[in-house]
Amino acid sequence: MIKNIFDTVTLANGVKMPRLGIGVFQVEEGSELVNAVKNAIKHDYRSVDTAAIYANEEGVGEGIRQGLKETGIQREELFVTSKVWNSDLGYEETIAAYETSLKKLGLDYLDLYLIHWPVEGKYIDAWRALETLYKEGKVKAIGVSNFQIHHLEDLLKVAEIKPMVNQVEHHPCLTQEELYAFCKENGIQLEAWSPLMQGQILDHPLLKEIAERYQKSVAQIIIRWDLQKGIITIPKSTKEHRIIENSSIFDFELSGEDMKLISGLNENKRVGPDPDNFDF
């Protein structure tokens, strides 16, 4: 049973990761960013997702510090994720990139560090670096992002430590059923990016009808659907009222029938790049 915003998923190594977090993609350094992270913490979010390429780790760090100060909670109660960018994939480069992210965030460890994209010929060396960081106790959990089944199979052949998380695009138009099943079989937790399809799915007539029945917003219905599927989700908003709205999802439950209706919207449609065909 999913009870509240403090609910966690236990990753393969025993680390507990919050089921709901806030994402900060496309939020530039500045007060909007700092306030979004601070407000999320004030409204009981315990997980923040950033990446080196978002070029906002300093503001995220400042938002975290302000959030901790205002709420009195401890760093250990938060779960912070960042990701190594493609140009830093390589053993030494990835270790150095981790240190740079820590410095920018002003933290002495991350809870989760991910390989952002599966760049052919590069992600295995980067994975070795993540394994080293993990074994040295510098990061609590390690994982990947945008990995398809064949990327995971390739990695699992040589990995000493299995990735604990795979963060991928996931929303009602892209339900990733095969990848979901593969990850489940292999003890890899799936995490949804662009869970709201970057806002492009919020006018969908079926979702609006379901939302009306539960007296909830479409965003709340989708976030709840993620959680009931057992998928970690990190909707992005910089607006305090939406930060509150996106986490007000613990007082209702979608029926099995509605869960199926939402999953039935799948069209294998992406808003982001295709992990099998990207050139960055």
Ligand code: NDP
């Ligand atoms: P989302 O699907 O979370 O959608 C964000 C958009 O929806 C924003 O425009 C936001 O606007 C709007 N929105 C949020 N809540 C509501 C609401 N309740 N009602 C109406 N509109 C709403 O998109 P993202 O691409 O940001 O994905 C979420 C996170 O996933 C990212 O921030 C990032 O951390 C991660 N990510 C990871 C990727 C990867 O490759 N690993 C790639 C892309 C994202 P506003 O802010 O104005 O409220």
